[in-house]
Amino acid sequence: MTMNSEGRPTAPSAPSQGVGRKTFTGNRGLQIEEALLFEVGRVDNCGVDLEDIGDFDSRLGGLEREREIGLPGLSEPEAMRHYVRLSQKNYAIDMGVYPLGSCTMKHNPRLNEKTVRFAGLADIHPLQPQSTVPGAIEVIGQLAHWLKVLTGMPAVAMSPKAGAHGELCGMMAITAALKARGERRQFVLVPESAHGTNPATAALLGYKIRAIPAREDGTVDLEVVKENLSDDVAAIMLTNPNTCGLFEKDIVEIADAVHAAGAYFYCDGANLNAIMGKARPGDLGVDCMHINLHKTFSTPHGGGGPGAGPVVFSERLAPFVPLPFILDGKLVEDVTEAAKGTGEGSQTFGRMTAFHGQMGMFVRALTYMISHGADGLLQISEDAVLNANYVRVCLQDIMSLPFGERPCMHEALFDDSFLEGSGVTTLDFAKAMIDEGYHPMTMYFPLVVHGAMLIEPTESESKAGLDLFVAALRDLVFAAKAGDLERFTGAPHLAPLRRVDETRAARQPILRWTPPVAAEAAE
Amino acid sequence: MRYLPLTDSDRQAMLERIGVDQINDLFADIPKDKLLADLVDLPLAVGELQVERQLAALAAKNVAAGSVPFFVGGGAYRHHVPATVDHLIQRSEFLTAYTPYQPEISQGTLQTLYEFQTQVALLTGMEVANASMYDGSTGCAEAVLMAQRITKRPKAILSGTLHPHYRAVVENMSEFSGHDLVSLEGAPGAVEDIISLIDDQTACIVVQSPGFYGDLVNLAPLAEAAHAAGALLIAVVTETISFGAIKSPGEMGADIVVAEGQSIGNGLSFGGPYVGLFATRQKYLRQMPGRICGETVDADGQRCFALTLSTREQHIRREKATSNICTNSGLCCLAFSIHMSLLGEVGLRKLAQLNHRNAILLADQLEKISGVELMTGAFFNEFTIKVPGNAATIIEALAAKNVLGGIPVSRLEPGRDDLADLIVVAATEINTNEDRAAFVVALNEVLS
Structure with a gap:
């Protein structure tokens, strides 16, 4: 037995009997169960002290609320415990590797959280006089400048609220530009490896989708693009680097062909993290590209947002940017004023959201960019690509690369052929990673690869961290090949929950809490 | 650089392991003539102190x-907003988690979303709510599209009570998606006859109360008239606190309620990020856009939560999805929900x-x-x-x-x-x- 200097044992004298043991509370040591807010809160409890104002003559025109809402309240200590306990059931980047391909889960610097809370940036209203917020307009202007220089594009729309909203913005600008030429085209080309948001966005605007299959090597086939182009094609929506983690090497020729057909080149910028400071989309023939500030520029994902999706534009599309936009240090908010110009925004297609965009994300992203500088941003891309290739090379002998042993960009894509005959699926493999303390990689995406596993380590992982990650994956692969099925099909064994029945959630949707009495009465 | 863990010796060792001589060998697919030879024309990296000073100087120019x-x-x-809210949303486990695609290790986010959906349904007087939209204005445009899908009718009628920017967002979306729109001119205290405009092509009427000019509108007769003509009533609320004093839109017969949730838990932040609340009747659930969290069990039969009904969504349905929305307002929902549970x-x-x-x-x-x-x-x-x-x-x-x-x-x-x-x-x-x-x-x- 190991003893410390005081002679106390530092390891248990017998193997732990804890696994599987039931406790009275359902808690397991530090892992504490937490009931729903509606089960712990009471309608007559409150965690906020407000002035009692007594009766007064209301002016609600007879529309006063009479019915109880049924909202439970919590005192402050109860609220603290409720949310802290819940938080402890989440995995997070701050805890470990979060290798979700195409999601760019990188470190979120806390300086960004500090600057965004400066009163002069946080506590300002979107409609207070512009004369009282020159610093805010400057923040947006500076961020716009960084984005334009990094991408080599002359104009930018700052208001889109997230990546998909940015896609909508780009496709609206393209539609508006075609309309200005007196054209309405019907088709948009979308590679099969694209994010689902691409076809969904185009369809929202009434376009029909022409799916472009991937070539044997995972990239888009220039000849197939050419065959599908016509004077009825509005645009191609291409992700570059693509979702297979590969740079579309024919991109310039694709852009030329698209332009020759009178169409526009929409680039999905989800994977910008691989090429910052290495190449500029503006030099590659791109007409517009959204930038996910919550991926590349580290604004926190927050369990599903908020994001921010500014869109950069080429000269050809610059006149069509949405309102509001910044011109000569001023926020242009209305069509008549916009039309006075001749360049950016002079033929604006209108408004996409109530105010000026995700200021809270702008401040964080600008803080991040200034911190890194031109040199740091380049280093980010180089390290992101280096880390991904390191993982690829350390696993390629025992996992399977669908497109051969060639360098990847910021993410490494594997398929499930290495699991063939093992009885283990991609899903099982991913759930077993949870037991090892890792968030799984992106699974079953992109769709062009069977049982896809897309690993994006980002630049935030150390070499030692990756070595352990790789060792853990290798151990899992050996276990799968050795037939240790239980480790996979029953996984996760050690998470707060066992495998969750997602089918049941969809078949019998229960989407809100209802009081137990009412629930019984309804049955 | 303080955020980058790799050292030069790490980089060298990794390049060797990969089997290339230099980093640019990994970028060989980028056309040679497009590879940048120099740094882009932007300032170089600076320390935390210098960054903080720059941002503080920008902040100081504004009137808070x-x-x-x-x-x-x-x-x-x-x-x-109570101090507790900002503290809790900055917990690493909430702040730095992704969308909860792996429910076994995301119950924190999922349970709070389920609680959020319930709070929103209660406040609006509706049966179901989603896990948020970007904000009230984009939620409003999505509600109009949803009504058009449900009724299979092309026309929306916007009341003059609607916030002009919301109107502009809906107008823009309608124009691009090829739908018809009638917008009434607004003015304070205006009496408008929206009912007479409803015809058999009308998918929905959109009314805001409290309106942009502050006026309160009794939605009940509007709901009745809309329903009689086979159209839906979309109620818009930009001040969520009003739910505490005024009859809920659900009680007055609304079919879809969209609201800006910023007032609860979220600061002004010059217009964003905010949180769009979106609620509707159970029967319209399958046409609702956005993420939804539902209750289920794990393999041991324990109650738990997971994202669900994703066959409506873009990552499954692609061009046939109800909306293109993906990322929504996760952390703003959390702030909303915490503040609401304290209240x-x-x-x-x-x-x-x-x-x-x-x-x-x-x-x-x-x-x-x-x-x-x-x-x-x-x-x-x-x-x-x-x-x-x-x-x-x-x-x-x-x-x-x-x-x-x-x-x-x-x-x-x-x-x-x-x-x-x-x-x-x-x-x-x-x-x-x-x-x-x-x-x-x-x-x-x-x-x-």
Whole structure:
């Protein structure tokens, strides 16, 4: 037995009997169960002290609320415990590797959280006089400048609220530009490896989708693009680097062909993290590209947002940017004023959201960019690509690369052929990673690869961290090949929950809490 | 660089392991003539102290709402947010988690989303709610598209009570998606006959209450008329606190409710990020856009939660999805939900009363100023005044006296000369007697 200097044992004298043991509370040591807010809160409890104002003559025109809402309240200590306990059931980047391909889960610097809370940036209203917020307009202007220089594009729309909203913005600008030429085209080309948001966005605007299959090597086939182009094609929506983690090497020729057909080149910028400071989309023939500030520029994902999706534009599309936009240090908010110009925004297609965009994300992203500088941003891309290739090379002998042993960009894509005959699926493999303390990689995406596993380590992982990650994956692969099925099909064994029945959630949707009495009465 | 863990020796060792000589070998697929030879023309990396100074200097150029008597609303409101909220949303496990695609290690996010959906359904008086939209305005455009899918009819009618920017967002979406739209002109206290415009092509009518000018609208007769014609009523609320004082839209017969949730838990932040609330009837569930969290069990039969009904969504259905939305307002939902659970029924009702009372006090005081006319009859915490002169000029003059006294309607309706002398004024619980007195004094000075 190991003893410390005081002679106390530092390891248990017998193997732990804890696994599987039931406790009275359902808690397991530090892992504490937490009931729903509606089960712990009471309608007559409150965690906020407000002035009692007594009766007064209301002016609600007879529309006063009479019915109880049924909202439970919590005192402050109860609220603290409720949310802290819940938080402890989440995995997070701050805890470990979060290798979700195409999601760019990188470190979120806390300086960004500090600057965004400066009163002069946080506590300002979107409609207070512009004369009282020159610093805010400057923040947006500076961020716009960084984005334009990094991408080599002359104009930018700052208001889109997230990546998909940015896609909508780009496709609206393209539609508006075609309309200005007196054209309405019907088709948009979308590679099969694209994010689902691409076809969904185009369809929202009434376009029909022409799916472009991937070539044997995972990239888009220039000849197939050419065959599908016509004077009825509005645009191609291409992700570059693509979702297979590969740079579309024919991109310039694709852009030329698209332009020759009178169409526009929409680039999905989800994977910008691989090429910052290495190449500029503006030099590659791109007409517009959204930038996910919550991926590349580290604004926190927050369990599903908020994001921010500014869109950069080429000269050809610059006149069509949405309102509001910044011109000569001023926020242009209305069509008549916009039309006075001749360049950016002079033929604006209108408004996409109530105010000026995700200021809270702008401040964080600008803080991040200034911190890194031109040199740091380049280093980010180089390290992101280096880390991904390191993982690829350390696993390629025992996992399977669908497109051969060639360098990847910021993410490494594997398929499930290495699991063939093992009885283990991609899903099982991913759930077993949870037991090892890792968030799984992106699974079953992109769709062009069977049982896809897309690993994006980002630049935030150390070499030692990756070595352990790789060792853990290798151990899992050996276990799968050795037939240790239980480790996979029953996984996760050690998470707060066992495998969750997602089918049941969809078949019998229960989407809100209802009081137990009412629930019984309804049955 | 402080955020990058790799050292040069790590990089060298990794390149060797990969089997390449230099980093650019990994970028060989980028056309050679497109590879940048030099750094882009931007400043170089700086330390934390220097960055903080730069951002502080930018912040210092702005007038923070909390530093002056403040009465600006129009879809974004300044309320007190308890310190607990900001502390909790900064916990690493909430802040730095992704969308909860792996429910076994995301129950924190999922349970809070389920609680959020329930809170939203209760507040709006609806049966189901989603896990948020980007904000109220984009939620409003999505609601119109949803009504068009449900009714298979092309036309939407927008009431003049709708926030002009919301109207612009819906107009833009309708134009691009090829739908018909009728927009009524707004004005404070306007009596509009929206019912007579409903025909057999009408998918929905969209009405905001409290309206942009502050007016309260009884939605019940509108819902009845819409339903009689096979159309839906979409109710829009930009001030969520009002749910604590006013009958819920669900109670009055709305089919879809969209609201801006910023007032609860979320600061002004110059317009974003905010959180769109979206709720509807159970029967329309399958046409609802956005993420939804539902209850289920794990392999041991334990109650738990997971994202569900994703066959509506873009990552499964691609071009056949109900919407293209992916990332929504996760952390803002959490802030909303925490603040709402601290308030509870008691707190929300009290807060709503406080807001309403402060607005009445302010309206009464402003109305006494010579030449100022109160244009709104029934209101919650926002109303419109008519001033003798150009409203935009007067607002600027007030700002010069360190009072942020509302929104000149002309900023949002620049083409409408008939509205150039109107100011929309909001009062909340943050306003003190001194704030109101300062506003009255400053407005008196500006007008004299």
